[in-house]
Amino acid sequence: MDCQLDIFFLEAVVNGLLLAGLLALLALGLNLIFGVIDVVWICYAELVMVGMYGINYAYKGGMPFLVAALFGIVLVAIAGALLHFLVIRPVLETPPINQLLVTGGVLFLLQAAATMAFGIEFKNLGIRLGSLNIIDMSFSWSRILAFLFALAGMLALWLFLSRTFIGTAIRAISQDRQIMPLMGVDSRKLYLVTSAIGGGLAGLAAALMVLQYDIYPQIGLQFGPLIFMICVLGGLGNMIGGFVAAFIISQFIAVGSSCFHTEWGYAVAFLFFMVAIFIRPQGLFGSRT
Amino acid sequence: MTGLRLKPATIIGLLAVAALPLVVRYFLPASEKYYLHLLIQILLWSFIYTGWSLMGRFGLTSLGHGAFTGIGAYATVMLWNFAGITPWIGIPVAVALATVVGVLVGYPCFRFRIAGHYFALLTLALTEFVRLCIVGLRDFTGGSLGTQPRRYGDGISLYALQFEPDRMLAYYIAFGLWVLGLYVWLRVDGSMDRYALDAASQDEDAAASVGINVTRERLKITALSSAMCALGGAIFAQYQMYIGPDTIAGLGLSLNIVFAAIAGGIWVLLGPTVGAVFTQVLAETLRVVIQGSATLKGMFGSSALALDQLIYGLLLVLFIIYMPNGILGTTMAWWRRRAAARAATGRAGN
Amino acid sequence: MLELKGIDAGYAGFQALFGVSMRVDAGEAVAVIGSNGAGKTTLLRVVSGLLAPTAGTMTMQGTDLIATPPHKVIETGIAHVPESRRLFPRLSVEDNLRMGAFIPAARAKFHQRLEYVYALFPRLKERRTQLAGTMSGGEQQMCAIARALMSEPKLVLLDEPSMGLAPVIVSQVFDLVRRIRNDGYTVLIVEQNVRQVLKVVDRAYLLEVGRMKASGRAEELAASDEIRKAYMGL
Numbered sequence: 001m002d003c004q005l006d007i008f009f010l011e012a013v014v015n016g017l018l019l020a021g022l023l024a025l026l027a028l029g030l031n032l033i034f035g036v037i038d039v040v041w042i043c044y045a046e047l048v049m050v051g052m053y054g055i056n057y058a059y060k061g062g063m064p065f066l067v068a069a070l071f072g073i074v075l076v077a078i079a080g081a082l083l084h085f086l087v088i089r090p091v092l093e094t095p096p097i098n099q100l101l102v103t104g105g106v107l108f109l110l111q112a113a114a115t116m117a118f119g120i121e122f123k124n125l126g127i128r129l130g131s132l133n134i135i136d137m138s139f140s141w142s143r144i145l146a147f148l149f150a151l152a153g154m155l156a157l158w159l160f161l162s163r164t165f166i167g168t169a170i171r172a173i174s175q176d177r178q179i180m181p182l183m184g185v186d187s188r189k190l191y192l193v194t195s196a197i198g199g200g201l202a203g204l205a206a207a208l209m210v211l212q213y214d215i216y217p218q219i220g221l222q223f224g225p226l227i228f229m230i231c232v233l234g235g236l237g238n239m240i241g242g243f244v245a246a247f248i249i250s251q252f253i254a255v256g257s258s259c260f261h262t263e264w265g266y267a268v269a270f271l272f273f274m275v276a277i278f279i280r281p282q283g284l285f286g287s288r289t
Numbered sequence: 290m291t292g293l294r295l296k297p298a299t300i301i302g303l304l305a306v307a308a309l310p311l312v313v314r315y316f317l318p319a320s321e322k323y324y325l326h327l328l329i330q331i332l333l334w335s336f337i338y339t340g341w342s343l344m345g346r347f348g349l350t351s352l353g354h355g356a357f358t359g360i361g362a363y364a365t366v367m368l369w370n371f372a373g374i375t376p377w378i379g380i381p382v383a384v385a386l387a388t389v390v391g392v393l394v395g396y397p398c399f400r401f402r403i404a405g406h407y408f409a410l411l412t413l414a415l416t417e418f419v420r421l422c423i424v425g426l427r428d429f430t431g432g433s434l435g436t437q438p439r440r441y442g443d444g445i446s447l448y449a450l451q452f453e454p455d456r457m458l459a460y461y462i463a464f465g466l467w468v469l470g471l472y473v474w475l476r477v478d479g480s481m482d483r484y485a486l487d488a489a490s491q492d493e494d495a496a497a498s499v500g501i502n503v504t505r506e507r508l509k510i511t512a513l514s515s516a517m518c519a520l521g522g523a524i525f526a527q528y529q530m531y532i533g534p535d536t537i538a539g540l541g542l543s544l545n546i547v548f549a550a551i552a553g554g555i556w557v558l559l560g561p562t563v564g565a566v567f568t569q570v571l572a573e574t575l576r577v578v579i580q581g582s583a584t585l586k587g588m589f590g591s592s593a594l595a596l597d598q599l600i601y602g603l604l605l606v607l608f609i610i611y612m613p614n615g616i617l618g619t620t621m622a623w624w625r626r627r628a629a630a631r632a633a634t635g636r637a638g639n
Numbered sequence: 640m641l642e643l644k645g646i647d648a649g650y651a652g653f654q655a656l657f658g659v660s661m662r663v664d665a666g667e668a669v670a671v672i673g674s675n676g677a678g679k680t681t682l683l684r685v686v687s688g689l690l691a692p693t694a695g696t697m698t699m700q701g702t703d704l705i706a707t708p709p710h711k712v713i714e715t716g717i718a719h720v721p722e723s724r725r726l727f728p729r730l731s732v733e734d735n736l737r738m739g740a741f742i743p744a745a746r747a748k749f750h751q752r753l754e755y756v757y758a759l760f761p762r763l764k765e766r767r768t769q770l771a772g773t774m775s776g777g778e779q780q781m782c783a784i785a786r787a788l789m790s791e792p793k794l795v796l797l798d799e800p801s802m803g804l805a806p807v808i809v810s811q812v813f814d815l816v817r818r819i820r821n822d823g824y825t826v827l828i829v830e831q832n833v834r835q836v837l838k839v840v841d842r843a844y845l846l847e848v849g850r851m852k853a854s855g856r857a858e859e860l861a862a863s864d865e866i867r868k869a870y871m872g873l
Contacts, residue, residue: 034406040406040409040410042544087606087610090610091609091610094613095348096405096406097348097350097405097406097409098609098613100350100406100409101350101547101548101551101605101609102605102606102609102610104544104547104548104605105548105602105603105604105605105606105608105609106602106606107544107602108544108598108599108601108602108605109598109599109602109603109606110602111595111598111602112595112596112597112598112599112601112602113595113599115592115595115598116589116592116593116595116596116599119590119592120591120592217595221539221540221541224540225413225414225416225417225540226417228410228413228414229410229414229417231410232407232410232411232414236406236407236410260425261425263421263422263424263425264421264425266417266421267418267421267422267425270414270417270418270421271418273414274394274411274414274415274418277397277411278393278396278397279397281397281398281400281401281403281407281411282401282403282407
């Protein structure tokens, strides 16, 4: 346990910031879907896993990385739309908790399918980007790029939501579902589009994660709970809240991990989360409804 | 004091389940250990699923019960391994600890009327927190590899509550636990609290307006439910003589509990039991099929074992879409409809 | 333009409209008056497709509205200003107007339509970036009407535009109705404020507990003793 305010502490803080970008991107996809469709995809992290495998095989099959990444984004976007069409739509009119649980079934399904198709071995693209060294601190380029691309992805989504008709409808629908037909909006189509966008964000996250992490079928269980925690802390469906919460949580993880052992970084983050929820159960930025 | 009258059918049913090991011994002597193991697993999980369904049936969909089973198992084993405290004391302590945790997490949720998705995700975070603590305390818990309770003598001991080598004994312990679970379920089902909780799950404001203390009622059922799951987890550890963060705690287990209970049916007494039979038999059958099939093994190697999870996941999706009342719930509803139809045609005939 | 024949409609276990027939011609302003619970809102919900009728026929310029999915009704030229305005409270005024122009035909003319409604309601232009939920009731009603006009409709349905507004504002709202009339829109308006509404429309129908009880020119109805007693408190 060596927790001093030295250069390594600063390194941990910066690494926390870099991690936050990725987590914010992941939380954004989930919040978008919840905001529009009122559904939590428990299998969200497993969709990221699907994207990671897709990119892995596309890259190893000879595609340049950028093409493989694009392939991954499209793949997960389609997966998201399919998930909505095949699994969510049939239970949309049933108690909300069924919608959450049904995606839990998909979680098992995807994990098992990945195990059978790809085996339990850890897979890696084998791309080494090196790292940026400043004084005694070292930051891997893969993390820096992930941070920048995550921010770019979020910016692109923000532009889409604020500048286009469909984006405006996506922001509007959670405010008044019943009158959407009066605007000429087909909610069913809008749900499908949103699911595809949410999937696309998961695909982008997958493309950024394959550069940093090994791929294995259970990887979703590693960071899935983290994403849910961030979303709840920021207020489910609140995209800005999720963004801020990602930065708070990732600082706990990064600093906690550098002071103690890695799991303790996560455990401290979860502990903070539960204390925060005890004080503000609707999330830091949520409004209770 | 029970207020429960045992019907002849109930007594026959209980006796039949009690006599199952003798049936196994008589007809399947060669693989007695294997079948008893299967039955013990079914009964232990039934108890845990029944414990979960106490909350689940009132709309409190917890994904945190993996935390309670984990606390029950780990606290008991840690106290025994490192402090030499007998499980006879360790288990009550572990159960009390899990109950306190359940109430602590439940209180803000119920107080501020957090339900549905929020409640599920909050309790999911609890599960993950407990798993991380287990892994983080690896010097004691063995981290992600898990650990074993220290064996006492030849493996059968009243003092250390170790009974695993004697499957018959283990069976009747599991049987006792299962009966206890059903008894608790019936007591809850017959209590006034049940009406209060039912009302609250349908309309919280209306329930509160007729003087129901929704928070207190929900805390009571949460305490009961978490205590049962902790007890189940502890006994499971004593039987398996192994505990690992993914076998007795963690998100995967939480989801398994929820799904098995839903697959069986959470609104009927034996629903969770049917869920346990269904999931355990499914997993075992698939395991046997895979091990007997050279094709499957050739195609997928050791990953073929994931096939049961694959089918399991698929069935869960189908269950929730097409059979949200579970196997037993749906069957019973069908049976009642048929009986009613018959009675109607009978009357028409007269 | 719009024609309803023998419409029955209702909610689970409760019928709200019984064989309602009515007609709105191009260029007209028509009111449906009646007391609270007479089925006026239900009638408009049926026309705009929010509620499917259980019997009857309904056409808009020859298009069968019953066979039209709810989100396609607006493309036949019907824009509905719903009861209590139903703006998107956490969207800006301009985003609300953008929602009004969601259909493909209107999207292409978005900027043109925007200029048109801003010219019609200059107040909205001042408030274009304000969140709709933070405006006063009268301004919200203005915004709701403007939102409906964004789709370049032929027929505007107005559901109780005066409801919940202060008396001073109510007369302003009826001025708005007069303005859009003069701009050439056909208007079907549902109101409890019988006295005021009869001053701005050409014809009116009287709906009582789900049935059409009377119809006629606005002046005739306003002069009828029965209506004056029952609905105008005279």
